[in-house]
Amino acid sequence: MKDIVRRILSESARLDVPADSLADDADLYAAGLSSLATVHVMLAIEDEFGVEIPDHMLTRRLFSSIDSLAAAVTELQQAKATA
Amino acid sequence: MNAPLTEQAAAPERLALARTAAATLVPTNAADWRAAAQRVAQIAAEHADDVDRQARFPAEAFAALKAARLLSAMVPERFGGAGLPLSDIAAICEILAHGCASTAMIYAMHQIQVACIEQHGSAVPWQQHVLTQLVEQQWLLASATSEENIGGSMRTSACAVEVEDGRFRIEKMAPTISYGAHADGILVTARRTAESPASDQVLIVALLDQLELEKRGRWDSMGMRGTCSEGFRLVASGAVEQILPTPFAEIADQTMLPVSHTLWAAVWTGVASDAVNRAKAFFRAQARAKPGSVPLAGMRLAEAVGLLQMMQARLAVALDAARAAHRANEAGPGADAPLSASLHFASDMNTLKTSISSTALQVVQEVLMICGMAGYKNGTEFSVGRHLRDLHSAPLMINNDRIAQNTASLLLAQRPAGPGRA
Numbered sequence: 001m002k003d004i005v006r007r008i009l010s011e012s013a014r015l016d017v018p019a020d021s022l023a024d025d026a027d028l029y030a031a032g033l034s035s036l037a038t039v040h041v042m043l044a045i046e047d048e049f050g051v052e053i054p055d056h057m058l059t060r061r062l063f064s065s066i067d068s069l070a071a072a073v074t075e076l077q078q079a080k081a082t083a
Numbered sequence: 084m085n086a087p088l089t090e091q092a093a094a095p096e097r098l099a100l101a102r103t104a105a106a107t108l109v110p111t112n113a114a115d116w117r118a119a120a121q122r123v124a125q126i127a128a129e130h131a132d133d134v135d136r137q138a139r140f141p142a143e144a145f146a147a148l149k150a151a152r153l154l155s156a157m158v159p160e161r162f163g164g165a166g167l168p169l170s171d172i173a174a175i176c177e178i179l180a181h182g183c184a185s186t187a188m189i190y191a192m193h194q195i196q197v198a199c200i201e202q203h204g205s206a207v208p209w210q211q212h213v214l215t216q217l218v219e220q221q222w223l224l225a226s227a228t229s230e231e232n233i234g235g236s237m238r239t240s241a242c243a244v245e246v247e248d249g250r251f252r253i254e255k256m257a258p259t260i261s262y263g264a265h266a267d268g269i270l271v272t273a274r275r276t277a278e279s280p281a282s283d284q285v286l287i288v289a290l291l292d293q294l295e296l297e298k299r300g301r302w303d304s305m306g307m308r309g310t311c312s313e314g315f316r317l318v319a320s321g322a323v324e325q326i327l328p329t330p331f332a333e334i335a336d337q338t339m340l341p342v343s344h345t346l347w348a349a350v351w352t353g354v355a356s357d358a359v360n361r362a363k364a365f366f367r368a369q370a371r372a373k374p375g376s377v378p379l380a381g382m383r384l385a386e387a388v389g390l391l392q393m394m395q396a397r398l399a400v401a402l403d404a405a406r407a408a409h410r411a412n413e414a415g416p417g418a419d420a421p422l423s424a425s426l427h428f429a430s431d432m433n434t435l436k437t438s439i440s441s442t443a444l445q446v447v448q449e450v451l452m453i454c455g456m457a458g459y460k461n462g463t464e465f466s467v468g469r470h471l472r473d474l475h476s477a478p479l480m481i482n483n484d485r486i487a488q489n490t491a492s493l494l495l496a497q498r499p500a501g502p503g504r505a
Contacts, residue, residue: 016280016282016283032280032282032283034238034282034332035336035422035425035426035429036489036492036493038422038496039426039492039493039495039496040492042496043495052498053498054498055421055423055498056421058421058422058423058496058498059419059420059421059422060419060420060422061419062422063422
């Protein structure tokens with residue numbers, strides 16, 4: 001899943017560095033993630049994994065690293081499966 | 084090179100003296116500040132046509148603004164300023180715009196720079212000196228954010244800061260620096276280092292005696308002719324403390340964009356309001372000539388007044404939102420704070436800018452229809468040609484189409500939080 005998140009970042013995040021060079025816990029804001037780019041990353045993730053990120057999960061922490069994005073997707077997918 | 088700055092800042096008795104002298108002339112409450120702004124607006128109005136015709140700096144209005152110490156109105160009291168909130172500064176911009184749009188716009192752009200230094204540099208001693216000196220000398224600050232071959236985006240730079248032994252040097256080709264030739268200091272964006280990507284920018288405060296400006300283009304424009312927004316090759320050097328510590332991306336989001344959009348909106352509202360006053364006077368004269376009947380233009384006047392009131396209300400809402408966002412920023416960005424608040428604020432400021440800029444033009448268009456040929460002709464008490472030309476800059480200062488596209492992206496992230504207002 002982290003590879004998919006990484007691909008999404010390279011396609012939508014317009015980072016200052018190649019997404020392939022980022023560690024799973026690397027700070028995405030430090031890598032140049034802008035507030036506008038978070039919107040595009042969010043939509044791409046929603047489309048890819050078939051989830052909708054609710055307003056309360058939409059925080060700076062969510063977009064802080066590949067780890068946190070992947071964890072959020074897992075959480076949403078599990079919630080969807082049990083629903 | 085900044086010796087004069089340190090020297091003067093180290094003379095507290097002189098500062099105290101200046102404060103005492105000022106205290107006798109300078110307003111102490113918001114109503115007095117507005118009265119002072121009205122007196123300046125009167126002076127600005129007297130010279131507005133000449134400023135427009137010659138595309139020259141509104142020198143008389145700025146001498147009056149300095150005498151009334153209005154240039155330091157937003158500087159916090161601990162640095163000797165009046166510490167007025169953004170809403171009062173917006174009111175001053177609106178009043179000045181009744182007299183001369185260029186004067187009001189220059190005043191607004193100056194205050195934007197003051198806000199950037201105050202909110203992002205006031206912990207740095209060098210920047211504190213600048214604020215103190217700005218109060219004492221009534222300095223006028225300009226900005227150089229645009230750059231040749233960058234394609235109109237403020238958020239990227241080509242030029243980079245060179246740092247060596249605690250000193251910086253910067254060279255920038257700026258297609259426009261509004262009133263650059265009349266400023267006492269210029270805030271310049273640049274890439275943090277020669278290796279930094281285009282979006283990793285810093286904001287540098289450079290003072291007149293550290294600046295070399297070579298004029299490269301004229302400012303012969305449709306309107307806002309007094310802003311003298313000429314092109315320059317800018318070279319500046321100084322101490323590294325002059326580079327504001329906050330990344331420019333944050334300065335732009337938290338301060339420069341919201342303060343710009345609210346103060347610009349105040350200026351445009353003021354221009355439209357002066358035009359509406361002209362329409363009201365024309366309408367009254369028409370009604371007097373034919374007692375007992377309401378002239379045809381009445382419906383248009385009612386429409387124009389309604390639109391103007393909507394602009395004023397929209398601006399008031401934006402000033403409240405800006406105050407709330409400013410308070411939230413001061414509390415510090417929490418990692419778990421919902422992003423929707425900041426995204427919502429950004430789109431709010433965007434739509435403020437696009438709506439007020441286009442509605443102002445609509446209002447003055449109505450006024451032109453009301454005043455007819457008397458409005459179309461220059462030099463009558465009902466002329467609105469200058470208002471219309473000045474306001475045509477409004478949708479272009481950061482192009483409305485670009486802003487609308489950005490707003491649309493921000494809207495994609497907004498999710499209904501529950502029933503009620505979006």
